Amino acid sequence: xDRRVRKAVLPVAGLGTRVLPGAxxxxxxxxxxxxxxxxxxxxEEGRAAGIEHFVFIVGRGQGAIEDYFDASPEIExxxxxxxxxxxxxxxxxxxxxxxxxxxxxxxxxxxxxxxxWCARDIIGDEPFAVMLPDMLMAAEPAALAQAVSAHDQVGGxxxxxxxxPEGEAHKYGIVDLERxxxxxxxxxxxxxxxxxxxxxxxxxxSGRYVLQPDIFPLLEKQGKGAGGEIQLTDAMAxxxxxxxxxxxxxxxxxxxxxxxxxxxxxxxxxxxxxPSLGADARAAISGLL
Ligand code: UTP
Numbered sequence: 426x427d428r429r430v431r432k433a434v435l436p437v438a439g440l441g442t443r444v445l446p447g448a449x450x451x452x453x454x455x456x457x458x459x460x461x462x463x464x465x466x467x468x469e470e471g472r473a474a475g476i477e478h479f480v481f482i483v484g485r486g487q488g489a490i491e492d493y494f495d496a497s498p499e500i501e502x503x504x505x506x507x508x509x510x511x512x513x514x515x516x517x518x519x520x521x522x523x524x525x526x527x528x529x530x531x532x533x534x535x536x537x538x539x540x541x542w543c544a545r546d547i548i549g550d551e552p553f554a555v556m557l558p559d560m561l562m563a564a565e566p567a568a569l570a571q572a573v574s575a576h577d578q579v580g581g582x583x584x585x586x587x588x589x590p591e592g593e594a595h596k597y598g599i600v601d602l603e604r605x606x607x608x609x610x611x612x613x614x615x616x617x618x619x620x621x622x623x624x625x626x627x628x629x630x631s632g633r634y635v636l637q638p639d640i641f642p643l644l645e646k647q648g649k650g651a652g653g654e655i656q657l658t659d660a661m662a663x664x665x666x667x668x669x670x671x672x673x674x675x676x677x678x679x680x681x682x683x684x685x686x687x688x689x690x691x692x693x694x695x696x697x698x699x700p701s702l703g704a705d706a707r708a709a710i711s712g713l714l
Contacts, residue, residue, distance in 0.1 A: 536654025560632030564677025
């Protein structure tokens with residue numbers, strides 16, 4: 426069996442209710458962060474981690490995602506004719522080689538666990554990554570690359586975590602560690618939205634995972650959990666009885682693009698760090714204050 430992490434699952438079939446009406450006709454993860462869609466950054470991160478095949482779990486009305494990762498002969502030939510080589514390179518930068526992306530319909534948004542389960546046939550019998558694309562992670566090395574290195578080191582399953590803002594741990598999925606020493610620690614369990622004061626740590630599960638394929642049969646037999654959805658955390662808790670899980674506190678900054686203020690923060694941050702437009706962006710933003 427290949428132990429390398431070659432494939433990543435990107436569940437994008439949620440309804441994006443927190444960013445409506447923007448996400449009504451544009452899939453949430455196709456919304457722009459400054460000059461490119463959220464998914465462009467996430468694919469770049471995946472590639473930096475050595476991912477060779479991306480499996481998107483999509484819903485109805487999300488054809489724009491497939492179109493974005495396909496050639497666009499009209500646009501490309503118009504740019505070629507006009508000699509706009511720089512824009513052409515931008516348009517082509519995210520394109521996969523044919524066969525490096527798959528698109529699976531979830532058919533009903535039954536929860537993150539169900540979305541991941543939809544990838545079972547394409548993943549097969551090898552470890553794989555899960556990337557929740559609403560979480561943009563600015564990191565060097567890339568956040569998923571840090572998780573893959575941790576997997577190379579300790580094997581099993583890896584969950585990327587980060588400290589919750591002071592007093593906000595009860596809003597998140599929080600990990601319970603055997604002991605907290607350095608950034609990579611063996612887990613004992615996890616709790617979804619613990620009551621204030623009962624949090625086992627301040628580290629929340631932030632949207633990147635490396636999982637073993639043994640998660641699939643557990644997702645298959647799972648009933649509905651919290652919120653009437655099939656939860657990934659419930660299946661991971663079950664798998665933890667048989668296999669080690671480590672929490673990796675990654676080094677970097679996360680922007681949660683799943684709500685309006687997080688998306689705004691990401692827009693400002695990525696505009697400020699843009700290689701050619703960053704200085705103009707800074708002037709434009711300070712002019713607003
Ligand atoms: P979220 O709950 O953050 O996304 O799920 P959402 O449902 O789109 O957002 P809101 O709460 O309505 O605003 C985390 C990720 O899992 C995907 C979502 O698309 C998102 O990328 N997801 C969630 C699915 O693919 N299928 C589901 O059934 C649920």
